[in-house]
Amino acid sequence: MYIEVDFAEKIARAAIVSLSGVGGTTLRYLLAEFGSARQALQVPVAGSPSAASAAPASARANKGYADFFRQRSQIDLARTEETLDRLGISLTAPGEKAYPALLSTLSDAPPVLFYQGTLEGQKHGIAIVGARRATAYGKSAAHFLGKEIAARGLVVISGLARGIDGAAHEGALAAGSAGVTWAYLGGGLDTLYPAEHKGLAERILEQGALISEYPPGMPAKPGAFPARNRLISGSALGVVVAEAAEKSGALITVDFALEQGREVFAVPGPIFSSASTGCHNLLRLGAHVAETAEDILEQLSLSGQGITGSGQNGVSGAAPLSEAPDVPDVPDTPDVPDTPGVSIASKMSGTSEGLSDPCTEVRDHMDLLDYLSDIPLHIDRLAMQSDLAPQDLAIGLLHLELEGYIQRLPGQHYILDRRHPIFTFQVRRIK
Numbered sequence: 001m002y003i004e005v006d007f008a009e010k011i012a013r014a015a016i017v018s019l020s021g022v023g024g025t026t027l028r029y030l031l032a033e034f035g036s037a038r039q040a041l042q043v044p045v046a047g048s049p050s051a052a053s054a055a056p057a058s059a060r061a062n063k064g065y066a067d068f069f070r071q072r073s074q075i076d077l078a079r080t081e082e083t084l085d086r087l088g089i090s091l092t093a094p095g096e097k098a099y100p101a102l103l104s105t106l107s108d109a110p111p112v113l114f115y116q117g118t119l120e121g122q123k124h125g126i127a128i129v130g131a132r133r134a135t136a137y138g139k140s141a142a143h144f145l146g147k148e149i150a151a152r153g154l155v156v157i158s159g160l161a162r163g164i165d166g167a168a169h170e171g172a173l174a175a176g177s178a179g180v181t182w183a184y185l186g187g188g189l190d191t192l193y194p195a196e197h198k199g200l201a202e203r204i205l206e207q208g209a210l211i212s213e214y215p216p217g218m219p220a221k222p223g224a225f226p227a228r229n230r231l232i233s234g235s236a237l238g239v240v241v242a243e244a245a246e247k248s249g250a251l252i253t254v255d256f257a258l259e260q261g262r263e264v265f266a267v268p269g270p271i272f273s274s275a276s277t278g279c280h281n282l283l284r285l286g287a288h289v290a291e292t293a294e295d296i297l298e299q300l301s302l303s304g305q306g307i308t309g310s311g312q313n314g315v316s317g318a319a320p321l322s323e324a325p326d327v328p329d330v331p332d333t334p335d336v337p338d339t340p341g342v343s344i345a346s347k348m349s350g351t352s353e354g355l356s357d358p359c360t361e362v363r364d365h366m367d368l369l370d371y372l373s374d375i376p377l378h379i380d381r382l383a384m385q386s387d388l389a390p391q392d393l394a395i396g397l398l399h400l401e402l403e404g405y406i407q408r409l410p411g412q413h414y415i416l417d418r419r420h421p422i423f424t425f426q427v428r429r430i431k
Contacts, residue, residue, distance in 0.1 A: 005093040008077075012037035013112035015080040016213040019071045024110045026064030031111055041072060081222035085291035087190050087216055089114050097121060100182075100235040106260060108230070116189055117209035118270055125155035125182065126296060127236035127257075129229075129250045130243040135275050136407050137374040138243025139167035139266045140418035145240060146171025147419075148293035150179035154302075155208070157182045157236050159228060161196055164242045164250070171419075173203055181208040182235065186228040187220030229253040230260075237300050238263035240290050244278030251278055263299060264280025265290035267413060270374050283365075362403050365396030369416065372406060 014029050016037055027037065030330055034040040081300050084091065092113050094104035098120045103109050126149050146156045146168040156172035158165040160183040172181035183204055187193055189212050201210055206388045213231065214224065229252050233239050239257040241264070244250045257264050266287040269276025283289060288299050308382055369386050371377065397414060400406045 003095040005096055007091075009036055010091040010093055010112055011077050011081050011084075012041055013093065014084065015075045015077055015113070016040070016068065016072075016217060017112065017213075018080065018217070019068060019074070021067040022064040022071070024108075024112075024213055027111045028108075029065055029066065037111075040068070045391050050167045057141040065323045081217055082196070084114075089216060090115055090116070090119075090191055092119065093122070100125070101267035102237070103231060103235045103330060106230075109230070109234070113211055113213055114189055114215060115209045115211045117205040117213055118207075119182070119209040119211065120180075123155045123180065124153075124302070125157045125236045127232045127239040127253070128164065128242055129158060129232065129253045130241055131245060131248050131250060131275060131278075132161050132163040133165035133275075134167070134243050134417050135273060136376075136409060137273070137418075138164055138267075139277060140374075141269075141408075142242040143171035143174070143419050145242065145267070145290065145293060146181070147179070149296065150175035150181065152293055152297065153178065155180045155182055157184070157232055159184050159186070159225075159232055160192075160194075160201065160204075162197075166197060166200060167241065169200060169204060173207060174419075177207070179207055183208070183210050184228050184231045184235075185210060185212040185214070185220070186224040187337060188214050188216045188218040189287055190216045191219050193220035224247070226252050230256040233257040233262055234260050235414075236262060237302075238296060240265040240267065240296065240384055241279055241282060241287070242267045243269060243275050244282075245275050246277040246281065246339035251282075254282065263288065265296055265299070267291070267396040272366075272375055316358055339378065362399045362405070365399055367398060368393075368396050369405060372413055372414055372416050374418070376409050376415050379412040379414065382414065 013027060016030065017023055029038065030040040034043065038334070064288060092098040092115065093111060094109050098115070098119045098121050099113060100119075102125075104121075128146055128149075130138055134142070142164045148171075150156050150172035156168055156179070158168045158181070160166065160169065165183075167179050169183060172179040181204055183201065185193070191208055192198055204210060211231070212218075213227075218224075224251075233253050233256040236257075239253055239262055241250055241254060244266075254264055264282065264287045266279040266282040267290050268283065269279055270281075279287075288295065290296055368382070368386060368388075371382055379393070379397070382397075383390060386393060388396070397406065397408070401408055404417055404420045405422070406414050407412055
């Protein structure tokens with residue numbers, strides 16, 4: 001059962017949280033005291049001090065409560081509506097069809113959300129989060145899971161940040177018309193951060209939504225991102241940590257997820273990478289392993305179902321981890337034992353149904369893939385192992401990179417590109 005909140009009420013809520021020093025917490029106090037935002041705006045000026053003094057002690061202790069009464073004469077509802085219309089921003093409130101259904105059940109759910117694009121709050125969603133300074137492996141994992149999750153009809157939810165967030169959104173969009181993704185921002189929708197994700201944000205609007213609890217004009221500030229993280233986890237059935245160092249800020253989202261009763265998943269990473277430490281610690285503490293979308297769907301009892309509606313599952317997980325900011329990732333070391341496994345080229349034979357055959361130039365250099373993995377390998381080490389002439393090696397690597405089989409990293413290091421369909425196919429086959 002959905003409700004429709006009066007448009008004028010939503011405009012009043014948007015105007016109130018646009019006041020300096022007044023946010024969602026203050027608005028919740030006002031709604032509890034006066035019943036609606038419009039009613040709070042209509043309390044006689046002469047009666048406002050007594051109204052404030054009659055408010056609960058917790059409300060009076062909130063600085064924004066007094067700020068509201070001091071500034072409310074500045075509110076211009078018509079100007080607020082005009083600004084939102086000019087920027088193409090829509091509003092939704094808890095209980096409405098557009099408002100993320102799971103988020104609306106939380107005690108600290110924003111009384112109003114600002115959004116652009118198409119927001120269908122009844123859809124199931126999975127959050128994918130992780131380090132901003134992500135490795136190529138972490139971004140490949142986030143892209144892979146984002147695509148697989150979106151292809152199964154779930155919304156991919158993240159925060160549009162650099163690294164894992166961006167890769168997760170990209171993966172969802174790569175699922176084609178089925179790929180729906182929501183991005184929660186840590187500032188107003190007209191102050192996009194980071195700026196280099198403007199193109200990605202525009203593509204998200206075509207297949208999903210940009211969402212914020214902050215009004216237009218509010219810049220992205222460091223303190224706003226932890227609050228934003230609670231919305232990411234609160235809107236999802238589960239949270240997947242694709243990559244995180246031991247003190248990654250992504251673990252703040254895990255704390256929120258556990259408090260909100262959400263399932264927590266972690267992607268195993270290379271044991272030689274410090275960027276995987278946070279995920280491995282989560283797994284030790286009881287998080288679920290996420291290697292494929294099926295791992296996630298099975299744990300949420302959604303495997304094999306048509307996924308369209310909303311719901312809430314129970315959670316099992318570890319005690320919350322302490323909050324800490326991101327720390328720079330330590331580069332993966334190339335000085336690890338290199339043991340080629342089963343030939344990737346041979347795996348392609350008879351298992352590549354639905355995949356296009358590689359061109360001759362690529363097929364001639366497929367054996368190079370057997371020397372590469374998710375651990376960066378320097379070109380000099382690759383030359384020693386493959387016993388190829390430098391010129392032939394360079395040509396082979398170029399063709400493999402252009403066809404999307406490998407990624408070239410700074411310092412002439414190479415890894416497999418797990419986003420290529422051949423690797424996705426192999427994971428499905430193994431599972």
